[in-house]
Amino acid sequence: MEGSYEACAEAAAWLRARLQEPPRVALVCGSGLGALAQELTDPQSFDYADIPHFPRSTVQGHAGRLVVGRLGAGPCAVLQGRFHLYEGYSPAQVVMPVRTLALLGVHTLVLTNAAGALSPGLAPGHLLVIRDHIDLPGLAGRSPLVGPNDERFGPRFPAMTDGYDPALRRLALALAPPELHARPGVYVGVGGPSYETWAECRLLRRLGADAVGMSTVSEAAAARHCGLRVLGLSLITNAAPGDADEEEEEGGGGAGPAAEAAPPGHEEVLAAAQEGARHLRRLLLALAPRLAEGARA
Numbered sequence: 001m002e003g004s005y006e007a008c009a010e011a012a013a014w015l016r017a018r019l020q021e022p023p024r025v026a027l028v029c030g031s032g033l034g035a036l037a038q039e040l041t042d043p044q045s046f047d048y049a050d051i052p053h054f055p056r057s058t059v060q061g062h063a064g065r066l067v068v069g070r071l072g073a074g075p076c077a078v079l080q081g082r083f084h085l086y087e088g089y090s091p092a093q094v095v096m097p098v099r100t101l102a103l104l105g106v107h108t109l110v111l112t113n114a115a116g117a118l119s120p121g122l123a124p125g126h127l128l129v130i131r132d133h134i135d136l137p138g139l140a141g142r143s144p145l146v147g148p149n150d151e152r153f154g155p156r157f158p159a160m161t162d163g164y165d166p167a168l169r170r171l172a173l174a175l176a177p178p179e180l181h182a183r184p185g186v187y188v189g190v191g192g193p194s195y196e197t198w199a200e201c202r203l204l205r206r207l208g209a210d211a212v213g214m215s216t217v218s219e220a221a222a223a224r225h226c227g228l229r230v231l232g233l234s235l236i237t238n239a240a241p242g243d244a245d246e247e248e249e250e251g252g253g254g255a256g257p258a259a260e261a262a263p264p265g266h267e268e269v270l271a272a273a274q275e276g277a278r279h280l281r282r283l284l285l286a287l288a289p290r291l292a293e294g295a296r297a
């Protein structure tokens with residue numbers, strides 16, 4: 001039952017019976033980004049604990065609440081909190097809210113996250129508009145699409161070359177406030193919950209990733225499987241470790257990696273995300289009319 005079509009359909013029916021208007025657009029808030037829901041007017045709020053079959057949020061900065069209201073003129077659902085593989089949830093549980101919202105009639109999904117910068121051009125407070133992703137858990141067999149395929153969600157072999165909608169991406173880049181220094185790039189999703197080692201960061205950079213995080217990729221795969229349009233936004237909250245460890249290894253007398261930057265921590269991630277959310281809220285409002293347009297891809 002966990003994460004099955006029937007579980008998602010029951011959750012969707014429960015919500016439909018209580019909503020003034022079913023949402024057409026949905027937004028998933030990353031760590032510390034729950035304030036994005038403050039842009040909704042006429043909000044109705046539901047604790048995940050009350051929605052049938054919804055998992056529980058266990059991570060600080062993820063309130064565990066679904067808020068449905070109007071973003072601009074269009075009906076929109078905001079998930080204040082998501083589920084991660086490192087919490088012990090299965091890939092199907094992680095994407096259960098996305099599939100539930102698809103069954104409610106959502107056609108466009110905005111995935112936000114807090115991420116570490118791998119690319120030297122990115123710094124805390126900057127926005128990476130996701131052009132493409134590397135789904136490391138998925139490549140290792142932990143995709144929500146593994147297992148018997150339920151055709152009511154989508155096809156056995158969905159394409160992912162068009163994972164992130166190019167028109168929405170261009171629009172986000174054009175409308176982002178200058179404070180966000182928005183640029184397109186590649187997000188790599190890892191399993192977590194430990195932050196990356198120096199060597200892992202070096203590997204991820206060589207794979208072509210610009211930012212690293214512990215979410216988003218499973219949700220994007222499930223969303224495309226259901227035919228949703230996806231916009232992915234990574235708010236950079238910290239620099240992932242750089243490339244400076246060789247010198248220490250060789251006994252070169254350098255300051256060494258520990259001196260280069262403080263190691264990442266969740267408190268720092270939350271603080272930077274809350275700061276950046278102010279500007280992200282403006283971007284969402286500007287995007288609202290175009291998010292509301294359109295049907296499933």
Ligand SMILES: O=P(O)(O)O[C@@H]1C[C@H](O)[C@@H](CO)O1
Pocket residue numbers: 029030031059082084112113114115192213214215216265266269
């Ligand atoms: O849900 P997101 O991807 O925004 O959360 C990031 C990844 C980890 O859950 C946490 C690490 O600080 O923030």
Ligand SMILES: Nc1nc2[nH]cnc2c(=O)[nH]1
Pocket residue numbers: 114115116117190192194195196212213214237238239240264269
């Ligand atoms: N994996 C990972 N996730 C993050 N989320 C926010 N910052 C980071 C980071 O540096 N690494």
